Amino acid sequence: MTPGSDDRSLMTLISDLSQQVTTLLQTEGRLLRTELYEKAAQAGAGAIEVLGGAICLLAALLVLLQALVIALAKAGLGAGWSSLLVGVIVAVLGVILVRNGSASMKASELTPDRTTGQLKRDAGMIKDQVK
16 A cells, blocks of 8 residues: 555545534534424414413403302402402412413423434444544
8 A cells, every 4th residue: 555545545534524524414403493493383382272271261260250259249248358358369379370380381391302312422423433
């Protein structure tokens, strides 16, 4: 073997590796964009459904709370006291729900898990190829 042919082979290998790493990074970028778009679309669709359900539940809740106030007033508690009692109970329940809901909404649910895992595998493969 001549020194020139070894250098050319090494240069070809480095060029191929560089090209493959570039292609890999472009592919991973497309995967990341696709996965983020899917997660955003999923979150948007869920938000619309939650909003529609919340509006319906709010209307139902108002009717039921008014019925409770009327029932308490007819049971002997004054109308003002009935309204106050129902309002306090609903406010406490609302605070509990807001706290629990806020705690369950984590950014980790929207992270691109597949892309992160694939990038870790690719990095390991590139390290093995370089050695």
